[in-house]
Amino acid sequence: MTMPALPGVSAHCRKMSSVLSIVGDKWTVMIVMVLIERPRRFNDLKRTIGGISQQMLTRTLKALERDGMVSRTVHPTVPPQVEYALTELGYSLSEPLRALGAWAGAHIEKIGENRLRYDGSGAPTSTSPLPLPR
Amino acid sequence: MTMPALPGVSAHCRKMSSVLSIVGDKWTVMIVMVLIERPRRFNDLKRTIGGISQQMLTRTLKALERDGMVSRTVHPTVPPQVEYALTELGYSLSEPLRALGAWAGAHIEKIGENRLRYDGSGAPTSTSPLPLPR
């Protein structure tokens, strides 16, 4: 609850924490990335992403719809079909996201090496930090 | 090595989940953003960020050091001084992070409006989705 009176830093912090509540979410990013290609239906998304529970898919899609990042279109056919697509806002987010993806592609291997080297030399395996994703 | 049937989607997913384990972390991003300005000492970081426990600061810094994103320099003075600074890798991450920050600055208000409108019209407040940060 401490309020440092630094306009520069804390302003950035506020913005970042705002965007982090969106971007920091694993599934949110996944969904946006997948929807860049083309609109998808619910189970199509579920299958494409793989590893997401329908609960989290529903929640995340609803949050994204709430934020105006994706549109939800219901086709009143016999088996109900619901299509999700990125809005303009959603697309705009995909751009910095792509930048992040590019950074990952360029540096993720290096990071893997760094971790191996760090763990190799007198590594305090103690409260093991961020696990290396595979 | 890699690459089953869908090189496009699943490849991106893998990259993204890797980078998300870094970027998705609130404190990691905070620390990197703060260290962009200049190197800082432990308690300096703690004070500047504000709201982080020293435990999380220690953990996150160690993880960043492990990844080769920040350097840790110990000055063997009477009260021990430890300076943390971004490495080249850390700086390179700060660029896409800035892009994200810029996106946030440009669209975060619009998102706030969208949420209000969505909540206003027949909003299922049920398992309330992502909370609106203030």
Add this chain to the structure above:
DNA sequence: CGGAATCCCGCTGGATACTG
């Protein structure tokens, strides 16, 4: 098929106290 509601476990991460 798309989605809501319940249950429940595990890990994240905060508070606190101790050490070099």
Add this chain to the structure above:
DNA sequence: CAGTATCCAGCGGGATTCCG
């Protein structure tokens, strides 16, 4: 000052089941 070690509450999120 910098860091470690415990303890523990909260909630993120998976599995399952039921509805329109």
